[in-house]
Amino acid sequence: MVSVQQKPVFRDLTAEDPDPEVTEIESLCMNCHANGTTRLLLTRIPYYKNVVLMSFSCEQCGYENNEIQPGGAFAEMGVRWKLRVTEQVDLNRQVVKSDYTSVRIPDLDFEVPAQSQKGEVTTVEGIVARAIAGLTQDQEARRAEHPAAAAQIDQFVERLRRLRTLEEPWTLELEDISGNTFVENPEAPRRDPRCARADFQRSADQDHALGIFTHEEVSPPGAAPPGSYERLAADDVMQFRTNCPECNAPADTNMKVTQIPHFKEVVIMATTCDACGHRTNEVKSGGGVEPRGVRYRVRVAGRGDFSRDILKSETCCMSIPELELEVGGRALGGRFTTAEGMLEATRDQLRDCPGAVGDAPGLNQGGLQQFIEKLNEVLEGKRAVTIVLDDPAGNSYVQSLNDDDPDSPDDGLKIERYERTYEQNDELGLNDMKTEGYEES
Known part of the structure; x- marks a missing residue:
């Protein structure tokens, strides 16, 4: 039996890679109509995503052209x-x-x-x-x-x-x-x-226009999709083949419906790639958009506050006022973790993304490292902060440390329910339903 080592489809472009697997295709030159050469390279731009680099050159007239195409799927929004x-x-x-x-x-x-x-x-x-x-x-x-x-x-x-x-x-x-x-x-x-x-x-x-169609648009009426919510709820764990979001190699994704105590059912998805070692976890709400948005203020003042469970949906933004940090909903994605896990994920994403500040002149290249050091102080219990989670869809949850005793208040957690603005409804796609009571400003 011959064992073939699986390589990522999209690999880092480095000097250590002797064979970057460039594909050459004979192509028509649009300038002189002679035959030129198109070179394709599947690679990863550090701190961004998988891309396909395309370079065309014509030896007859000297015409050249370069393009870049995303190598991954379209975003959900x-x-x-x-x-x-x-x-x-x-x-x-x-x-x-x-x-x-x-x-x-x-x-x-x-x-x-x-x-x-x-x-x-x-x-x-x-x-x-x-x-x-x-x-x-x-x-x-x-x-x-x-x-x-x-x-x-x-x-x-x-x-x-x-x-x-x-x-x-x-x-x-x-x-x-x-x-x-x-x-x-x-x-x-x-x-x-x-x-x-x-x-x-x-x-x-x-x-x-993007070539995306719903199941109802491509399947006969009444046919249940193979990954439907009802099937997930009935099965213990559902596994299916997918592609790694990092290198696009074949990988396995596990899905499971579970009940978050004092909250609702959620769908947990975990993907592990054997080719590049990438691992990811995602959480999606099992229900629809809630009638009102929710805003949590979580005080993290010491090691004892790190164990608080947090469910963050993809529509939930996170901020830490003491550090002047604001993170969009899709930056960290949907996840079920703890207060410590949320802070560690934020630190790791920033630490692994030094290119976030670019190479333009005049930028403060040391500011990111100083910020990471402040986050480390928080994780070591040396600095107190407030984590603010704002979810217009209302599908996020923060555990109260006094769930077993409802009469005892949790001083470290403040919860605020609020009415969404027209713009927030627009981002959630609710204005298409012409919901009564909201007027465009």
């Missing part, structure tokens, strides 16, 4: 980014765009539609430079044939160039229905003072 560009550091922010990213500059009433450009890793200034290059590409011929239109384009290009000099602040908006767009935060891990991110539920048309 779309994403919108809104950046207020006021400083040079904002122009240097790194931006990862997918094919489905639309770019808008409201100050100039300028828009680049989704799927009109290929995905790329660039900067804010690079987005403006690419727009200028696209508008000026055929200006010489346009000046000869349509001088009036060429003059208007020259005026608009001059306005775009002024954006790069920062004569006045301006706004950049990115929307990506695939959820695979990212804007660097130069203040990480602190909250970004000039950039806001909002996730949103895709519409049916947007899902179809």
